[in-house]
Every structure is written in structure tokens, then in C-alpha cells.
Amino acid sequence: MMPQSAPSISSDALLEVDNLVVEYPVGSRIVHAVSGVSLQIARGETLGLVGESGCGKSTLGRAVLQLRRPTAGRVLFDGHDLTTMQGDALRLMRRRVQLIFQDPIASLNPRRKIGDIVAEPLVIAGVKDPEKRKQLVHEVLSAVGLDPTLVVGRLPHEFSGGQCQRICIARALILNPEFIVCDEPVSALDVSIRAQILNLLEEMKARFGLTLLFIAHDLAVVKAVSDRVAVMYLGRLCEVGPSEQLFARPAHPYTALLIEAIPMPDPDIRPAETVPVGEPPSPIAPPSGCRFRTRCPRADQRCSDEMPELRAVAPGQFVACHHPLI
Amino acid sequence: MNGNILLSVEDVVVDLPTPRGNLRAVDHVDLTVGAGRTLGVVGESGCGKTMLSRAVLQLLPKKAKLSGRVMFDGQDLLQLPPEKLRKLRGRSLAVVFQDPMTSLNPVLTIGTQLIETLQEHLELDDAAATRRSVELLAAVGIPAPEQRLAQYPHQLSGGMRQRVAIAIALSCEPKLLIADEPTTALDVTIQAQILDLLAREQRRRHMAMIIITHDLGVVAGRTDEVAVMYAGRVVERAPTPALFKKMRMPYTEALLAALPKLDAAPHTPLPAISGRPPDPTRPLRGCSFSPRCRYAVARCQNEKPALEAAETKAHQFACFHPIEDHADANA
Ligand SMILES: Nc1ncnc2c1ncn2[C@@H]1O[C@H](COP(=O)(O)OP(=O)(O)OP(=O)(O)O)[C@@H](O)[C@H]1O
Ligand SMILES: Nc1ncnc2c1ncn2[C@@H]1O[C@H](COP(=O)(O)OP(=O)(O)OP(=O)(O)O)[C@@H](O)[C@H]1O
Ligand code: SF4
Ligand code: SF4
Ligand SMILES: [Mg+2]
Ligand SMILES: [Mg+2]
Numbered sequence: 260m261m262p263q264s265a266p267s268i269s270s271d272a273l274l275e276v277d278n279l280v281v282e283y284p285v286g287s288r289i290v291h292a293v294s295g296v297s298l299q300i301a302r303g304e305t306l307g308l309v310g311e312s313g314c315g316k317s318t319l320g321r322a323v324l325q326l327r328r329p330t331a332g333r334v335l336f337d338g339h340d341l342t343t344m345q346g347d348a349l350r351l352m353r354r355r356v357q358l359i360f361q362d363p364i365a366s367l368n369p370r371r372k373i374g375d376i377v378a379e380p381l382v383i384a385g386v387k388d389p390e391k392r393k394q395l396v397h398e399v400l401s402a403v404g405l406d407p408t409l410v411v412g413r414l415p416h417e418f419s420g421g422q423c424q425r426i427c428i429a430r431a432l433i434l435n436p437e438f439i440v441c442d443e444p445v446s447a448l449d450v451s452i453r454a455q456i457l458n459l460l461e462e463m464k465a466r467f468g469l470t471l472l473f474i475a476h477d478l479a480v481v482k483a484v485s486d487r488v489a490v491m492y493l494g495r496l497c498e499v500g501p502s503e504q505l506f507a508r509p510a511h512p513y514t515a516l517l518i519e520a521i522p523m524p525d526p527d528i529r530p531a532e533t534v535p536v537g538e539p540p541s542p543i544a545p546p547s548g549c550r551f552r553t554r555c556p557r558a559d560q561r562c563s564d565e566m567p568e569l570r571a572v573a574p575g576q577f578v579a580c581h582h583p584l585i
Numbered sequence: 586m587n588g589n590i591l592l593s594v595e596d597v598v599v600d601l602p603t604p605r606g607n608l609r610a611v612d613h614v615d616l617t618v619g620a621g622r623t624l625g626v627v628g629e630s631g632c633g634k635t636m637l638s639r640a641v642l643q644l645l646p647k648k649a650k651l652s653g654r655v656m657f658d659g660q661d662l663l664q665l666p667p668e669k670l671r672k673l674r675g676r677s678l679a680v681v682f683q684d685p686m687t688s689l690n691p692v693l694t695i696g697t698q699l700i701e702t703l704q705e706h707l708e709l710d711d712a713a714a715t716r717r718s719v720e721l722l723a724a725v726g727i728p729a730p731e732q733r734l735a736q737y738p739h740q741l742s743g744g745m746r747q748r749v750a751i752a753i754a755l756s757c758e759p760k761l762l763i764a765d766e767p768t769t770a771l772d773v774t775i776q777a778q779i780l781d782l783l784a785r786e787q788r789r790r791h792m793a794m795i796i797i798t799h800d801l802g803v804v805a806g807r808t809d810e811v812a813v814m815y816a817g818r819v820v821e822r823a824p825t826p827a828l829f830k831k832m833r834m835p836y837t838e839a840l841l842a843a844l845p846k847l848d849a850a851p852h853t854p855l856p857a858i859s860g861r862p863p864d865p866t867r868p869l870r871g872c873s874f875s876p877r878c879r880y881a882v883a884r885c886q887n888e889k890p891a892l893e894a895a896e897t898k899a900h901q902f903a904c905f906h907p908i909e910d911h912a913d914a915n916a
Contacts, residue, residue, distance in 0.1 A: 313742075451839070477773055
């Protein structure tokens with residue numbers, strides 16, 4: 260697999276993903292879920308990762324955290340290669356990174372009380388003093404806007420989706436991590452609760468000095484919280500750039516398609532009926548050359564012969580396309 | 586709008602008995618949909634959108650109590666015998682749910698499901714029904730439709746399954762299609778494709794449609810009229826352009842404000858609506874939105890505002906202290 264690289268604006272990268280490949284064997288075939296992705300996230304930065312269902316976003320997020328060991332490539336966290344780390348070293352490193360899932364209700368054990376769920380990472384990390392654990396649980400629950408005395412003794416089903424997501428965020432924060440992968444944290448929530456949770460994540464980020472990889476399939480949501488955005492399609496990066504710049508001047512046809520598809524709350528903007536019909540091809544047999552070519556209005560012979568590499572088109576903006584829009 | 590009313594929902598109330606007491610899911614709702622028109626129903630999770638559509642379809646949970654009147658195409662649906670109702674559903678009154686698997690049968694092929702629906706309602710022989718099925722699958726943008734007939738739902742992606750559910754819903758040329766969050770579970774690009782598909786088929790068939798969603802962005806460019814629901818009631822109702830030009834109900838404004846704006850810089854805090862809707866088993870005496878409303882006055886806690894017409898008959902809202910000027914309110 261050819262490397263794709265997208266240098267970040269800052270050189271102080273907390274996370275550096277280098278030519279990451281993740282494959283799943285299914286029977287005698289292979290799902291090419293992530294095929295040579297490189298990216299950097301600077302300390303204190305939020306990198307948004309967007310793309311359609313099945314393009315490999317969760318796989319990438321999980322491989323970064325070593326919850327799924329990558330097939331090839333390196334993941335440097337604060338200078339240490341996580342892919343070669345084992346045992347205690349990996350366990351210690353894992354305290355500094357956390358994951359928040361899309362489905363908040365399903366990711367909480369239905370039979371355990373909220374207080375125990377939130378305290379669980381402390382137990383695993385070896386915090387033995389129950390008083391200390393209780394105090395930390397209370398602190399973090401208050402931080403995410405829940406009243407600890409009202410929630411610790413209750414079970415997950417007694418809470419709404421938005422409240423469950425607050426509980427998941429509390430659990431992710433309790434070990435004071437530096438880096439959190441947020442895997443579609445608001446996709447299952449409705450408009451008003453979504454706004455509350457996005458605001459909460461931003462507050463927590465400022466308060467705890469977090470660095471975030473924020474995964475979503477909704478570009479408008481990603482733009483609201485990200486400094487830079489990476490667009491992914493069928494296992495590869497199409498485009499990376501500063502959020503505002505990417506929206507104002509998308510370089511990749513797929514980025515433009517995603518922007519066009521956002522429903523605008525303005526009746527004067529008639530939705531453009533230009534969205535090409537068709538869905539992403541299977542990652543078991545991805546198209547040759549550019550993986551987007553089967554849906555791309557600009558595709559030509561070169562696009563099926565030659566895989567486009569990420570290259571700079573504007574300051575900080577990188578695109579993998581033979582015929583970019585800018 | 587007037588004259589040609591296809592559906593009229595009159596003073597509909599849906600009560601559900603729960604362990605916590607009676608839950609009023611739909612609270613005195615009045616709505617009309619003209620033939621060939623599109624109504625958007627918008628509101629937060631739990632505000633009663635699905636229960637309202639199920640009341641129209643007469644598909645409520647068994648224990649539910651329904652009162653009021655639902656007139657569809659000249660018939661009072663509450664008085665119709667079950668057999669006639671069943672015929673009506675799927676024929677002139679069709680529905681697409683958020684989860685396509687709600688309407689698809691996992692153990693039957695796509696072809697069997699389409700052909701059965703067609704033959705149940707229309708007098709078609711096998712060959713004609715098969716031909717019609719292929720046409721329908723092609724119309725909803727399914728590539729290689731002949732081959733799809735032999736496939737099972739689980740062999741298709743979520744977007745493809747929703748297209749099949751739409752093909753089945755459209756198969757008997759319904760007069761009204763109710764789409765209950767047809768795209769909430771789908772990606773943005775697939776969402777746009779499905780909404781385009783619904784709009785195109787609607788125009789072609791001169792079918793009326795109700796689109797249910799929690800996203801004002803989805804209804805803006807795609808409906809003639811919008812009804813905003815909150816805590817089981819319709820709290821604002823207007824022709825779509827009028828609503829977006831001048832929202833009067835603070836809840837509608839708050840729903841719109843909570844959407845991430847593309848023209849806002851990253852990290853701009855979103856004006857979220859604080860708190861949650863009231864517990865539907867503990868109805869408030871006053872305006873249901875009052876605990877969350879930034880314009881609330883004393884009267885709001887004690888009295889329920891009625892849905893009333895504003896400057897035009899078509900624009901109605903339920904609020905004692907409506908937003909005077911949308912531009913001001915946004916500033
Ligand atoms: N454990 C697994 N075994 C085999 N294939 C898998 C496995 N997990 C994921 N895949 C496949 O890998 C590809 C990438 O999946 P992934 O879940 O990373 O996508 P995603 O971008 O997170 O999608 P979504 O938006 O639906 O969450 C998909 O084709 C998926 O079907
Ligand atoms: N089978 C049921 N029994 C009891 N209560 C129910 C049942 N189904 C729904 N409810 C309640 O009825 C109210 C209205 O629910 P409804 O499903 O109509 O909301 P909705 O607006 O469609 O929400 P969503 O956007 O989440 O689909 C809610 O308070 C809900 O909890
Ligand atoms: S490389 Fe070719 S097919 Fe791929 S996005 Fe660019 S123009 Fe389209
Ligand atoms: S009636 Fe009062 S509380 Fe209700 S929306 Fe109007 S101003 Fe707000
Ligand atoms: Mg995922
Ligand atoms: Mg619903």
C-alpha cells in the first residue's frame with residue numbers, strides 16, 4: 260500500500276499515525292477497512308474525521324487505541340509506538356487515551372449502577388481506596404452536568420440517551436486522559452440534546468486540556484467542533500485541511516458532495532438534486548486507482564489506473580485527487 | 586390548500602396507560618393535509634410524532650386509547666371495520682418507518698414481498714406483478730433490479746433497504762405516504778438521495794406526504810407546510826416559507842438555533858435548549874415549554890396557551906409571548 264501523509268500545522272504532534280493498514284479476514288476474503296492512512300493530531304487540537312458508513316472510521320479509531328491491532332503501520336502517541344507495546348506498558352499508556360462510543364445506551368452495562376460504571380476505570384487502574392473513588396466519581400459526574408447524589412445509585416435504563424452519553428463522557432474522563440477518540444458521540448441524539456453534548460465536549464476539552472479525534476458522518480457537526488477535518492472514503496483519506504478552509508474551498512469531489520448533502524434550514528435554498536445515485540463499493544474488492552471513481556463525476560482513465568496520493572493544494576490543505584476542484 | 590383536503594386530523598388525543606400513570610402522547614392535535622401536498626412534522630424525541638402518525642394509520646399499541654376524528658379521503662378511519670382498514674393501508678395510505686426492517690420481512694426475498702403486496706391490493710398475475718416490481722426497484726434507484734428480487738433484506742445496505750421499503754410503500758400508488766424519520770438512520774449523502782427520491786416520486790404521482798423528523802433542516806426545502814410538536818401538542822404551524830421567515834413560537838426558534846451553522850467558526854458554542862421536555866405522565870398546568878423558555882412570563886406557568894392564528898390564518902402558534910421579530914430575536 261502506498262503511504263499517504265498529511266502533515267499537521269503544528270509540529271507538536273501528540274498523535275502520529277503512519278501508513279496505517281487494518282484488514283479483517285472474512286472467510287477466504289479480506290475486508291480492506293483502512294488502507295494506508297497517515298495523519299497527525301497536535302496537542303490540544305481536535306481533528307474531525309468524516310465519511311460514510313463503512314468507510315473505516317471506527318476501525319481507524321480502534322486501531323489507534325490498539326483495541327484492534329493494525330495489520331501494518333505505526334501509531335506514535337507522545338513519541339511511543341503503541342503498535343509494538345505489550346502488557347503493562349500498553350496498559351499504562353491506555354490510561355492516557357479513552358474512547359467514547361456512538362450508542363451511549365448500549366455501551367453501558369444495564370445491570371450495573373451508574374456509580375460503579377463510572378468508577379470502573381479507577382478499579383482497573385488500581386485505585387483501591389473506595390472513598391477516593393467515590394470522591395472522583397462525584398467530581399466527574401458534576402463536571403458533566405449530572406447531580407451525583409441523584410444518579411450514582413440508578414441503572415442505565417432510567418436515563419435518556421443524552422444523559423447516558425454524559426455518563427459515558429464522565430467514565431472516559433475519570434482517569435484524566437490526554438487523548439479521547441469520540442466515535443460518533445452525537446449521531447444517536449436529536450437536535451437539541453446533540454447541541455448540549457457538543458457544548459459539553461468542548462467545555463471538557465478546555466477544562467481538561469484534551470486532544471480529540473472526533474468521528475462523525477455529519478460534516479456540519481464535525482465543523483462545529485474541529486480545528487481540522489479529515490475526509491475518509493472507503494479506507495483512505497481524500498482530503499485534510501483546516502475546517503473553515505475545507506468548507507469554503509473543498510478540493511476533493513467527495514468533500515464537495517458531502518457539503519452539498521447537508522440539509523440546510525433555509526427554504527430558499529432548494530436542495531440541489533445533483534447528488535449522484537449510488538453507494539460506496541465493497542471494501543472487499545475496492546476499485547483500482549482512486550477508490551471514489553465509481554461515483555465521481557470527474558473520473559477519467561487516469562483515475563482507474565493510478566492511485567492519487569495526498570498532496571498540498573493550499574496552506575495546510577491536502578487532497579488525494581488527480582483532478583481537484585481547486 | 587383548501588377545497589382538496591385529503592387527510593384531516595381533528596382533536597386527536599392518544600393516551601397510553603403506563604406504570605407511572607396515564608401518558609398523554611398526543612394532546613388535542615388538529616391537522617390537515619391537502620391532496621398532493623407535503624407536511625413536515627418536527628419536534629424533539631418523545632414529543633409524540635410517531636404516536637400521531639400511528640393514530641392516523643390506526644396502528645397504535647393495543648392498550649392505547651384514541652379519541653377525536655381522523656378523516657381520510659372522505660372516510661372516518663375510526664369507524665372503519667378492521668378488514669377495510671387493512672385494505673386501505675398499503676393501498677391508498679402507506680408508511681415508511683425509520684428502520685426499514687420494521688416494514689420488511691427478514692425471511693422473505695425482496696421479490697416475494699413486493700409481489701405479495703401488489704397482488705394483495707391490485708389484480709395482477711405473476712408476470713405482471715414481477716414486471717411491476719422490477720420497475721419499482723429501478724424507480725427507487727436500485728441497480729440491477731432483476732437480480733435483487735431474489736435477495737433477502739440482510740443482503741442489502743441500510744440505504745438500499747430503505748429504498749426497497751419505499752418501493753413497497755409506493756407500489757400501489759398511495760394517495761398519502763407517511764415517512765417517519767425515513768433517513769435518520771442513514772448517512773448524509775444517502776439521506777439526501779432518499780429525500781430526493783421521495784420528492785421526485787411524490788411529484789410524479791401527485792401523492793400527499795407527511796415527513797416526520799427532528800431536524801428543521803430536512804423540512805426546510807422539502808415541504809409545503811410545517812407543524813412543530815412539543816409535548817404531544819402542535820405548538821406552531823405555518824406554510825414553510827412563512828415559518829422560516831418569521832418564527833413566532835420560542836420553541837421553534839430554539840430548535841433552529843440548536844443546529845450547527847455552517848457559516849459559524851469552529852468552536853462557536855451552540856445555543857442548546859437547556860433541560861429536557863417534561864415527563865409526559867406529569868403534564869404541566871401551564872405552557873409545557875415554560876421551564877425551558879427564555880421568554881417565559883408568570884402567566885406561562887399557570888395557563889396553557891391555545892393554538893391560534895396570527896397575522897394570517899395559515900400561521901398558527903401557541904404562545905403568550907411570541908417572538909415579534911425573528912431578526913431581532915436572533916441577534
Ligand atoms: N470485525 C469485523 N470483521 C469484518 N469486517 C468488519 C469488522 N468490523 C468492521 N468491518 C468492516 O470494515 C469496514 C469498515 O467498518 P467501520 O466500522 O470501521 O466503518 P465506519 O466508518 O465506522 O462505519 P459507520 O459509520 O457505519 O460506523 C466495513 O466494511 C465493515 O463492514
Ligand atoms: N408503546 C408505548 N407505551 C408507552 N409509552 C410509549 C410507547 N411508545 C411511545 N411511548 C411514549 O409516548 C411518547 C411519544 O412517543 P413517540 O414515539 O410518539 O415520540 P416521537 O416524537 O416519535 O419520538 P422520536 O423522535 O424519538 O421517534 C413518549 O413519551 C414515549 O415515551
Ligand atoms: S482522482 Fe479522479 S475519480 Fe478520484 S476523486 Fe479525483 S477526479 Fe474523481
Ligand atoms: S407561552 Fe410562555 S413559556 Fe410558552 S413558549 Fe410562549 S413565552 Fe415561552
Ligand atoms: Mg463507526
Ligand atoms: Mg418517532
